[in-house]
Amino acid sequence: MNTKVGKWLIDEQSHSITHGDVTISLNLAAFKLLQLFIANPGEIIPLAKIKEQIWETEFTTDNLVYQTIRALRKALEGDSGKSYIKTVPRHGYQLLVSIETFSPPPENIVEKTAEAKIKPEKATFFLSRRIFALAISCLLLIALVTRFWFNKPELVPNSGGHLVFVEHKLEVAAQEDQIIKRYQSSIAKALNTSGTKLAANTALLTKLDQLDDTKKLVIKFLPKKKAVLNLLFVGKPSRLAHLSIQPLSKLVDEQSLAAVSGELLKVFHDPALKQDNSGIAELVNGSRQVKALASLSFDQPGPLAQARRLIGEEIEKNSLNEQQKKAKYYFIDALYAFYRIEYFEDQHLSQGINYLLSHYNQSSYSLIAAAFYLANQDNVAIAFELLKNLDQDPFITFIQGLFHLELDEELSALKHFEKGYNRDRHFEDNSYFYFKSLVLGKRRQELAAIYPGLEHENYLSTNIYYVFYDWLMINGNYTEAMKLLARFSGQLLCNTDLYGNMALLNNSLLAFNAADTWQQHLAAIDNRDWRIPWLTYVQMLNENKLSAYPLWYGDYRKSILGEDTFADPLILSFFAQLALGEYQEVNHALPLLASAEASFNSMTFIEIATAVIDADIARQEGKNENLARILAPVKEQALAFEWDELALINQVLASYFTLYRDLTRAEVHLVDGCHKNPAICLGWQNIPLLTPVMQTDKLQQAQARAEQLIHQSREQLNKLNEQITGQCAIADT
Numbered sequence: 001m002n003t004k005v006g007k008w009l010i011d012e013q014s015h016s017i018t019h020g021d022v023t024i025s026l027n028l029a030a031f032k033l034l035q036l037f038i039a040n041p042g043e044i045i046p047l048a049k050i051k052e053q054i055w056e057t058e059f060t061t062d063n064l065v066y067q068t069i070r071a072l073r074k075a076l077e078g079d080s081g082k083s084y085i086k087t088v089p090r091h092g093y094q095l096l097v098s099i100e101t102f103s104p105p106p107e108n109i110v111e112k113t114a115e116a117k118i119k120p121e122k123a124t125f126f127l128s129r130r131i132f133a134l135a136i137s138c139l140l141l142i143a144l145v146t147r148f149w150f151n152k153p154e155l156v157p158n159s160g161g162h163l164v165f166v167e168h169k170l171e172v173a174a175q176e177d178q179i180i181k182r183y184q185s186s187i188a189k190a191l192n193t194s195g196t197k198l199a200a201n202t203a204l205l206t207k208l209d210q211l212d213d214t215k216k217l218v219i220k221f222l223p224k225k226k227a228v229l230n231l232l233f234v235g236k237p238s239r240l241a242h243l244s245i246q247p248l249s250k251l252v253d254e255q256s257l258a259a260v261s262g263e264l265l266k267v268f269h270d271p272a273l274k275q276d277n278s279g280i281a282e283l284v285n286g287s288r289q290v291k292a293l294a295s296l297s298f299d300q301p302g303p304l305a306q307a308r309r310l311i312g313e314e315i316e317k318n319s320l321n322e323q324q325k326k327a328k329y330y331f332i333d334a335l336y337a338f339y340r341i342e343y344f345e346d347q348h349l350s351q352g353i354n355y356l357l358s359h360y361n362q363s364s365y366s367l368i369a370a371a372f373y374l375a376n377q378d379n380v381a382i383a384f385e386l387l388k389n390l391d392q393d394p395f396i397t398f399i400q401g402l403f404h405l406e407l408d409e410e411l412s413a414l415k416h417f418e419k420g421y422n423r424d425r426h427f428e429d430n431s432y433f434y435f436k437s438l439v440l441g442k443r444r445q446e447l448a449a450i451y452p453g454l455e456h457e458n459y460l461s462t463n464i465y466y467v468f469y470d471w472l473m474i475n476g477n478y479t480e481a482m483k484l485l486a487r488f489s490g491q492l493l494c495n496t497d498l499y500g501n502m503a504l505l506n507n508s509l510l511a512f513n514a515a516d517t518w519q520q521h522l523a524a525i526d527n528r529d530w531r532i533p534w535l536t537y538v539q540m541l542n543e544n545k546l547s548a549y550p551l552w553y554g555d556y557r558k559s560i561l562g563e564d565t566f567a568d569p570l571i572l573s574f575f576a577q578l579a580l581g582e583y584q585e586v587n588h589a590l591p592l593l594a595s596a597e598a599s600f601n602s603m604t605f606i607e608i609a610t611a612v613i614d615a616d617i618a619r620q621e622g623k624n625e626n627l628a629r630i631l632a633p634v635k636e637q638a639l640a641f642e643w644d645e646l647a648l649i650n651q652v653l654a655s656y657f658t659l660y661r662d663l664t665r666a667e668v669h670l671v672d673g674c675h676k677n678p679a680i681c682l683g684w685q686n687i688p689l690l691t692p693v694m695q696t697d698k699l700q701q702a703q704a705r706a707e708q709l710i711h712q713s714r715e716q717l718n719k720l721n722e723q724i725t726g727q728c729a730i731a732d733t
Helices: 028-039 047-055 062-077 109-117 120-151 174-191 204-209 254-269 280-286 290-296 301-317 322-338 346-359 364-376 380-387 394-406 410-423 428-440 444-456 463-474 478-487 496-508 512-525 531-542 548-559 567-579 583-589 603-620 624-640 648-659 663-676 678-686 688-694 697-727
Strands: 002-005 008-011 016-019 022-025 085-088 092-095 099-102 161-166 196-198 215-222 227-234 239-247
Touching (some): 028 047, 062 085, 161 174, 161 204, 174 215, 174 254, 204 215, 215 254, 227 254, 239 254, 239 346, 239 364, 280 290, 280 301, 280 322, 280 394, 290 322, 290 428, 301 322, 322 346, 364 380, 364 394, 394 428, 410 428, 428 444, 428 463, 444 463, 463 478, 478 496, 478 697, 496 512, 496 531, 496 678, 512 531, 531 548, 531 567, 531 678, 548 567, 567 583, 567 603, 567 648, 567 688, 603 624, 624 648, 648 688, 663 688, 663 697, 678 688, 678 697, 688 697
Parallel strands (some): 161 196, 161 215
Antiparallel strands (some): 002 008, 002 099, 085 092, 215 227, 227 239
């Protein structure tokens, strides 16, 4: 069947669209988006569904979706003036044109019909006889091939290497397990070895190095992808020479299995390794843009596009030959994919990585590209091991730090970022993650020595400025935080970061009208931004209108989130209902929290908040004897939890310790929250659970200081609002 969208004929094979003599090729993401529109004609498709269907994750950046929408629009609409895709504010995107499906015209139908009319009986007789003769010939050929195949000697009596199977922890369906075992058996037979089994949590390269210096073929099942990962290592210490991922669907029938196995064995026996100079190290360490890509990928499409253009120009200008140019582009594509800047098909990425591993086997950057790919395939531990023994330069040290973050090893990550910062303070991405790690850890006071030098830097990204802004807000230093935004307003982009922080700033200082204005500009760009529920909650709590929040959240979830469940606004809704005594309603809706899709806080925070909600329900049911049992399992996490710039964490921890009857610790958290957010500080008196603590002398003094800060900041805040409004050319509403 053929499909037309408007005037365009869709070509599934080449991922292109055609009209007359014009053919336009689409990248994979744009083509998959077009297929999604075709599968849902006339429907408004939410942003979350696009992320899930095209990139198979909710955590794709909104910017990547917008880029893909723009690319598809440009291809479909061109200069025709006809609109193909409609943006439905706060809901999603809709295909406007008609979709037509039709069968292709049959080939040679006239000739075949004419032939069929001439002596049909005789034609049928001769056709049957020819088919019979052909069938006999095929049977004889199959018999000969089968006899030869099963009686021939082993082609590989001694593989001269090792076969290693990494066991998987998760249970798999019987059919999948059968396919995996058949694949393993096929490779083992071809290599004439039984293979070695390793546990899933084994340090892979350490175990491989305990073998000899011959080749090692590692086979590992990837449950999430329903695929098999193949890794070929050579030498000692073991060095990656080739990788491939094969979906189980391609290993079902014998013919496909033989083809995959044959290709893998060909590489095993002849990796064809070379040791040329790729020039990638010079590109990476000599380009400001390459070393700022991670920061630029956070909602900064203009500067990011400029950086990518300059990187391309650098590759074209400073490559010694076409082979080196090709190598650099393959590496940069792997980097873009790792940072989620651009989506590439697996085949393209693996082809590029194997090109690098083959032609530049001794290059650290070939291994780094492979590590990017493996990390994106949920194999961060192996990716980190690939880089473990490499000579350290700032970029390699930085990537190792990122891998530590992926492995939830924050302290090790900080050590790597600190090491990189001490070697190259102008490496922007490393500086960003170093400062961010300091803010989120126990060493945030060290930023005080770095902050004065901020005005002498010239960053490509604005994210570092917001790291220091968050640090100032954590310390309750509103005066300096507003000075920072005013001082660097020329560098700051008019995007969700700026609008969101301006909304939070005004909201915290009780300037709710101005906060609403900034919130409207924020929602115009991203109405699912995490700050919107928090801003609404703080204002309603301060104005003692908590009864309105659950209603607001219900409408917001239905009309904006599209029935998706996000943990943080749901927690706020539960807190509001518990403050109103609606514990039965909360208890009924509590399963929603267990199935919540995402959070702007950590899972540890969600666990503590869930315990608080359970315990408060028990308290209101009169079951005080159950409180300690409910709260005890997360006590260690509550005691060790690090605070950030939002006072939500303070409210959760204060509630936890109040329920635990540790009012001293509850008081500490509320005082700190008052320091960070005057508006919510003055609203906590409207929560019955916290009332006893809010009446202490320290909290009464904290509330008085909050009111004083609001009054003293008014003039400076008004000037900042005017300055940013003028800069972003936003008309007052």
